[in-house]
Amino acid sequence: MAEEVKVFRTWSSPFALRVIWALKLKGVEFDTIYEDLSNKSPLLLQYNPIHKKVPVLVHNGKVICESLVILEYIDETWKQNPLLPEDPHQQANARFWAKFGDDKVLQSIAWGVVPMEGKELEEGVLATLESLKYLEEEIRGKKFFGGETIGLADIALGWLAYYLDIFEEILGLKLIDQEKFPSLAAWKQEFANAPIIHENWPDRDKLVNKFVAMREAKLGKETPK
Amino acid sequence: MAEEVKVFRTWSSPFALRVIWALKLKGVEFDTIYEDLSNKSPLLLQYNPIHKKVPVLVHNGKVICESLVILEYIDETWKQNPLLPEDPHQQANARFWAKFGDDKVLQSIAWGVVPMEGKELEEGVLATLESLKYLEEEIRGKKFFGGETIGLADIALGWLAYYLDIFEEILGLKLIDQEKFPSLAAWKQEFANAPIIHENWPDRDKLVNKFVAMREAKLGKETPK
Known part of the structure; x- marks a missing residue:
């Protein structure tokens, strides 16, 4: 499997949990990077320079920020178990x-x-x-x-x-x-x-x-x- | 044309303008209802009881609120001149x-x-x-x-x-x-x-x-x- 899926999260963020749940509901495998928001990693700051927050999704080098935007991306990219209805x-x-x-x-x-x-x-x-x-x-x-x-x-x-x-x-x-x-x-x-x-x-x-x-x-x- | 498209707006709301622009870019005909927010119409309150705000889109009896949500609806419903890219x-x-x-x-x-x-x-x-x-x-x-x-x-x-x-x-x-x-x-x-x-x-x-x-x-x- 050549696909790279990474999630930057904290242990407590409800916004990050959304992304974890969505990927798991879709059956998409991913790596998790736990961030400490009092000491943010250079990668988090590079990937989300504007908000400097989790969650961040990285999919084959493409970076997506903002949990609701990430949910739409996940639903559009992996079609199984749709999060949004057709209508x-x-x-x-x-x-x-x-x-x-x-x-x-x-x-x-x-x-x-x-x-x-x-x-x-x-x-x-x-x-x-x-x-x-x-x-x-x-x-x-x-x-x-x-x-x-x-x-x-x-x-x-x-x-x-x-x-x-x-x-x-x-x-x-x-x-x-x-x-x-x-x-x-x-x-x-x-x-x-x-x-x-x-x-x-x-x-x-x-x-x-x-x-x-x-x-x-x-x-x-x-x-x- | 049996299609009913109505937009509740004010003369000044930048949020409502988004809906006007999107419908016009799509070439969709619609009726406009101008609201006075200091004296909101019963219909506006009925259609958007939660936020009590413009814009509201009514399409064949279906009500959609929140300008960014309306833009997504418009793009999904009328496919010509897409607002969102494929990727x-x-x-x-x-x-x-x-x-x-x-x-x-x-x-x-x-x-x-x-x-x-x-x-x-x-x-x-x-x-x-x-x-x-x-x-x-x-x-x-x-x-x-x-x-x-x-x-x-x-x-x-x-x-x-x-x-x-x-x-x-x-x-x-x-x-x-x-x-x-x-x-x-x-x-x-x-x-x-x-x-x-x-x-x-x-x-x-x-x-x-x-x-x-x-x-x-x-x-x-x-x-x-």
Whole structure:
């Protein structure tokens, strides 16, 4: 096999996990390069000079950055187990929810709500619940956002199925509860337990420690004693 | 012709312009619904309940939101004059620069730099110039980001070719000058003058007034007397 496929990731990045999942769902073999973002490798800086972030996919010397762009590339390059449906309107829906997840949920929870407290936290939680309601409506009656199989939107939103519990634990509150979000809760379980997804979650305790440290650092900065 | 194509836009939105340009480049006929964002129509709220924004494309009853998602839909639905190249890596590049333009240039200039002053403005301008340097490198030696013809990245970045001059006028400074950004300046001219693009720019004076008012409102709010 002359094909070279390399993924630059960190152990914890939910964006990088998307690329890992997509390649594994496609059955594409690849090499993994683990990056330490506090000491980025010269190769990472060379391949992604603009954002200096993971994930980066290198395929036969061609470099692709930005996780959602990489997912499209993977789907276009390896046609088996498609991530996007054939129908243009269903494709648009998948892209819409992937983008919604990034713009309105991931950023607002992980880098917004998690390092908040008091009134700011309350408001952030309310905004997050509003966004989650839209996801609940969209997934109602379906197994996956992609229908019967895991698709682009599932992969993009997949972090919810594991990281959200961790955020809830750190903040001491429940965001997706069974009663208010029955369909989203069912999807979380379905997705998290799918074999290829399940096998690739990062270490839970390490993630808790990482986000606790991030929260403390940020709160400390914003409310100096 | 039984096909129904409707675009919800405002007179000034650069996001909506993308959809207008793409449909016109494809030669697709459509009806335009002008929205007043201070008094949104029930139809806009029904079609885009989440973001409540323009543009919205309605094609034979199917609703598509988010300008970059709409561009992909248009390209997938009407195959003539492709916006994306065949090659997956070139596709990825086009998507990367479209996203870069939104994340790092459009948001940071229009809603960031334009309503700033003093030291904050200086820093914003420096960050913008950093981003523009990447665009300069990318467009060097090419007519369009898409190569010989206007593609997805050109349409996504197209606002630069008209709105940037207006922002420069309002701020009283030059961001893309001929000397530092010769290739980007050439692209601006090439793009702005392409017939379908040229015919669809909004009224310049009205845009100046709109952004002056936005700047004043925001500055007034942030530094109350």
